[in-house]
Amino acid sequence: MRLFKADDRPLAARMLAERHLAMNLKAQYAMDVARDALWSNYAAAEDRALFAEQLIGIVSHDLRNPLAAIKMASQLLGCRDLPPKQAQILGHITHAAERAQRLVADLLDFTLRQVGRGIAVSLKPVDLHTLVGECLDELSLVFPEHTLTHRCVGQGDFIADSDRLYQLIGNLVANAIAYGTAVGGVTVSSCFEDQVTIAVHNLGTPIPTELLDNLFEPMIRGSQDNAGLRSVGLGLFIVREIVRAHHGDVRVSSSIEEGTTFTATFPLPR
Incomplete structure (x- = not known):
């Protein structure tokens, strides 16, 4: 083991300071990298939330309204006296529209849940x-x-x-x-x-x-x-x-x- 003399103390102190500085710089660099990654993830999350909002708008308007129109039209046609075969086909149309409406509702709820809103209830x-x-x-x-x-x-x-x-x-x-x-x-x-x-x-x-x-x-x-x-x-x-x-x-x-x-x-x- 090498012993430092009295006149070596400034050198030892400087080496210790440089070592601490290097460690601090390394830690700061790691923090900067983590911060950049965090901001990148945050920006990506914002983009996903924006996309989800747009998807909600598409689902709520561009899909639900046409399906409602199809179901309403099929119900109006069902008020007429139709031959059995046509009545059966009309029933299939109505049931398919109802199934599609349920699917749209599930997609809408899933999207709201994913962006953190949760499912709203009126008790x-x-x-x-x-x-x-x-x-x-x-x-x-x-x-x-x-x-x-x-x-x-x-x-x-x-x-x-x-x-x-x-x-x-x-x-x-x-x-x-x-x-x-x-x-x-x-x-x-x-x-x-x-x-x-x-x-x-x-x-x-x-x-x-x-x-x-x-x-x-x-x-x-x-x-x-x-x-x-x-x-x-x-x-x-x-x-x-x-x-x-x-x-x-x-x-x-x-x-x-x-x-x-x-x-x-x-x-x-x-």
């Missing part, structure tokens, strides 16, 4: 059993080849967004029909117990265990069955976001013996 008193029954009546027209059964349990007060509940039930029923079997149909339960629940059950191929944890993430599908009925994979994601907006929870159970059940749980009003 009002709701007659849950009546709402579920009316929703299933409409869905029976959309899916005439499937049996939809409503099971009611209990009575009570419920505060919710009725339009969002329609959307939630529609997505879960469409999912049950797309991935379930026609045998046994689809059963929708609305229950008042220690909490409020809406459950949708179907028989069919169970959801693979490895998919259950991420099933409510966007673009995730339960299986490859019934490809013709599949959507873009946003339905269950929208269901989860609607339930969260109501301060609730949603879960799924699936087995060969019991079938598949999606259960949305909501707190009772205080």
Whole structure:
């Protein structure tokens, strides 16, 4: 080990200072690089948000309005006495327009969620059993080849967004029909117990265990069955976001013996 003499101290101090300066410069450079990367990511995020805003405008106007016009025209034509074949074709047009409207609504909600707005809800008193029954009546027209059964349990007060509940039930029923079997149909339960629940059950191929944890993430599908009925994979994601907006929870159970059940749980009003 070399010992510094008294007259070496200024040199040692200068070397130490230079070493600290080099370390500080290196740290400053790293901070500058990190700051530039942060600003770059921020600018990219702003660009994505702007694109999302533009997409919202396109979806809300350029797609929803024409679909509404198609549905209205088909409903007006349906008021006439048409031959059975034409009435059947008209029914297909109406159902296709309704399905496209649901898809547009899911895309719009997904975009709003991605830019941080979340799904908005307008909470009002709701007659849950009546709402579920009316929703299933409409869905029976959309899916005439499937049996939809409503099971009611209990009575009570419920505060919710009725339009969002329609959307939630529609997505879960469409999912049950797309991935379930026609045998046994689809059963929708609305229950008042220690909490409020809406459950949708179907028989069919169970959801693979490895998919259950991420099933409510966007673009995730339960299986490859019934490809013709599949959507873009946003339905269950929208269901989860609607339930969260109501301060609730949603879960799924699936087995060969019991079938598949999606259960949305909501707190009772205080």
